[in-house]
Amino acid sequence: MGKISEALKKVMEEREKQKQLQREAIMRASVERKEEKSPKESSPQKAKKIPLEERFKIKEQLYIVKPKDNSEIDARVVVYSDYSSPISEQYRILRTNIKSSLTKARASKKISTTKPATSPYIFTITSALHGEGKTVTAVNLAVALASDLESRVLLIDCDLRNGEIHKLLNLNYKPGLSEILTGDFDWSVALHRTLIRNLFIIPRGQPPSNPSELLGSKKMRLILERLKVEEFTYIILDTPPLLTFTDATILGVQTEGVVMVVEAQRTRAHIVKKAKEFLEQTHSRFLGFILTKVDHYTPDFYGYYYHYHYKSAGVGS
Structure with missing residues (x-):
């Protein structure tokens, strides 16, 4: 019996070893992870760009999930x-204003020798309080930007506690951002297609116990650099x-x-004013306000130019 047990144990160990080798082979073939080893290796130029279609193949290999209708x-999502x-x-007017503001913001900075010439514009949407229509605004703006020819838009739900982007677009909420921040996965695993052409989503994922720490982690910074x-x-x-919360x-x-x-x-x-001061204290660049749930056009608001009409009840966060 002892010899049989030892033989079975060796077989099981060999099988587990083969599975581990297969997993490592997939990761090596599909994921560029060298950027996590040192600041030098994390430079965007060192990372290899992978077409989005290949990204979805990576997702299928590394994280099996049944697609949702x-x-x-x-x-x-008007x-x-x-x-x-x-x-x-x-929203299309808002799109034009946002694009103009982002162009000016980038032009005002010194040209970086390490930044790719065609790197995407990355910006944050937040609100002072809950329930002001922030997420509805973010999704509609993303759809408006994606409707531009030659544009590809990625919307990331960084509200790891209560994010609802997946509900508005009727997507699975995981795998999402929390999965790639807490697990050994490439960001491709959390990428979701939508019905809207050229709009892609990374939902919030399973709510973690330490969302602020995850968003402030080195891994989150590396993901943004990789993107x-x-x-x-x-x-x-x-x-x-x-x-x-401090996440914004x-x-x-x-x-x-x-x-x-x-x-x-x-x-x-x-x-x-208090919310804006919080941003200034962290040296975040403030682009402007979006005034929601108004029943008439407002020509100006605190000197900024983002406005839209919204008369719908039950608008979420």
Whole structure:
């Protein structure tokens, strides 16, 4: 019996060894992970750009997940569901203003010798308080940007506690950002297609116990650096409210600017001012405000130029 047990043990060990070798082979073949070894190796130029179609093949190899039927996109995604509406037109105006502001923000910086010439514009969307329409705004803006020819947009749900981007677009919430921050996965694993042409999503994933620490981790910084060499034109980070969590300030400084969503007739001016001061304390570049849930066009708001009409009830975060 002893010899049989030893033989079985050897067989099991050999099988496990073969499985481990197969996993390592897949990871070596599909994932460029050298950027995590040293600051020198993490330079964007050192990383190899992988076409998005290959990225989805990587996902299938490394993380098996049943795709969800995303045909029922939430009606609040008006740029998709009601393209010709006045609200949709306001989002397209917002798109133009955001693009102009990002171009100016990048032009005002000194040209970096390490930054790829075609690197995507990365910006953060936040709000002062919960329930101001931040996520609905982020999704509609992402759809508007993706409707531009030659544009590819990646929307990342960085609200690891309560993010709802997946609900608006009827997607699985995992694998998502939390899975790639806590596991040994390439970011491709969390990439989700949508029904909207050229719009891709990284949902929040399973809510972790330490979201702020994960968003402020070296791995998150490396993921953002890695994305700078990928095939995206715009990358949007949807973060929790400024006055509730520190996440927006942690990520805002790593992007090209922060846009703040403010609900009309609800959020007091002193609250908005306090939230803006938080951004300034972390040296995040402030791009402007988006005023939501107004029933008329507002020509100006605290000197900034982002506005849209929104008269729908039940708007989420």
